[in-house]
Amino acid sequence: MTKLLILTVLVLVAIAIWQMTKIFELSQLKADSSNAQIANDSDNRTNGYLLFGFLIFIYGITIFSFAKYTKVLLPEAASAHGGEYDTLMWISFAIIFFVQTITQALLHYFGYKYRGEEGKKALFYADNDRLEFIWTIIPVIVLAGLIIWGLYSWTNIMDVNDEDDPLIVELYAQQFNWQARYGGEDNVLGDASVRLIDIDRANVLGLDESDPNSSDDIIVKELHLPVGRKVNFYMRSQDVLHSAYMPHFRAQMNCVPGMITEFSFTPTITTEEMRLNPDVVDKVKRTNAIRAEKAAKGIPNTDPWEFDYILLCNKICGKSHYNMQMKIIVETEEEYNKWIAEQGTFGDMMASAQ
Numbered sequence: 001m002t003k004l005l006i007l008t009v010l011v012l013v014a015i016a017i018w019q020m021t022k023i024f025e026l027s028q029l030k031a032d033s034s035n036a037q038i039a040n041d042s043d044n045r046t047n048g049y050l051l052f053g054f055l056i057f058i059y060g061i062t063i064f065s066f067a068k069y070t071k072v073l074l075p076e077a078a079s080a081h082g083g084e085y086d087t088l089m090w091i092s093f094a095i096i097f098f099v100q101t102i103t104q105a106l107l108h109y110f111g112y113k114y115r116g117e118e119g120k121k122a123l124f125y126a127d128n129d130r131l132e133f134i135w136t137i138i139p140v141i142v143l144a145g146l147i148i149w150g151l152y153s154w155t156n157i158m159d160v161n162d163e164d165d166p167l168i169v170e171l172y173a174q175q176f177n178w179q180a181r182y183g184g185e186d187n188v189l190g191d192a193s194v195r196l197i198d199i200d201r202a203n204v205l206g207l208d209e210s211d212p213n214s215s216d217d218i219i220v221k222e223l224h225l226p227v228g229r230k231v232n233f234y235m236r237s238q239d240v241l242h243s244a245y246m247p248h249f250r251a252q253m254n255c256v257p258g259m260i261t262e263f264s265f266t267p268t269i270t271t272e273e274m275r276l277n278p279d280v281v282d283k284v285k286r287t288n289a290i291r292a293e294k295a296a297k298g299i300p301n302t303d304p305w306e307f308d309y310i311l312l313c314n315k316i317c318g319k320s321h322y323n324m325q326m327k328i329i330v331e332t333e334e335e336y337n338k339w340i341a342e343q344g345t346f347g348d349m350m351a352s353a354q
């Protein structure tokens with residue numbers, strides 16, 4: 001209550017000061033008979049120079065951001081389609097950057113060149129069809145090119161099919177964790193529905209026990225993928241909208257309650273190889289330097305970090321959304337086979353729950 005009162009008093013004081021300034025300004029106007037409100041040549045020149053100053057500022061901040069923050073971007077794409085995606089993004093950036101550099105320079109230069117001057121009259125210039133045609137057709141061609149290229153890439157990337165014997169994996173989202181389910185021996189996922197969830201028997205993903213395909217399914221909390229093999233992901237959500245985001249693979253797909261969404265990609269770089277990537281080495285070094293500094297101050301959770309691929313939730317789905325993640329390990333075919341052989345099946349799990 002006291003806080004509210006203090007706040008009210010402060011607001012009232014601010015209004016009073018503002019009103020008094022206005023009165024003061026009005027009284028000044030009357031006393032000064034010259035036209036102080038109309039900009040003269042000197043004012044216009046100053047504003048022209050300020051425009052140049054602002055131009056230098058925006059160029060400066062752009063160059064500064066490039067130099068300082070480029071290193072926080074993602075490292076090289078670790079999936080087969082990722083290169084195409086990155087090229088599209090960088091070409092778009094380059095075009096935007098080029099056009100912005102030129103148009104801003106022209107805008108500010110003309111602002112200065114045609115600043116107000118005593119006795120100068122603006123030229124009345126109705127229109128010029130040819131000029132309008134040029135400045136319409138160039139953006140049309142460039143944008144149409146980018147959009148068509150984007151659509152082409154999108155259809156290429158989103159083509160989820162069963163060619164090349166893909167590994168079938170389900171990503172199951174719930175507040176606030178991820179689980180992955182492999183098709184098992186037959187590489188076919190058993191039917192599942194949230195209505196079949198049976199917490200008492202640990203059937204947390206609601207697999208249909210009567211479906212013969214479900215007994216060999218393997219449910220895990222860490223995603224392992226063999227390098228070079230296509231993976232078809234099928235996403236489900238138990239509760240709200242989530243989004244399966246795997247930044248290093250340039251992959252993201254919403255997980256929607258009541259439906260199955262799909263995404264497919266082929267991992268091309270193993271976790272071990274990615275840890276040797278110069279950008280990643282650099283990032284690990286920088287992060288661990290910060291962690292070491294914090295550790296010295298006695299702040300907890302500051303153990304040195306090691307790079308791992310990651311699956312994140314990219315929809316703000318609730319209070320622990322930030323912590324909804326799963327480690328992804330890309331490894332050789334042999335390592336993957338060894339790992340998957342060690343995992344228990346859904347059938348085993350149900351048998352032991354009897």
Ligand SMILES: [Cu+2]
Binds near residue numbers: 243
């Ligand atoms: Cu989520």
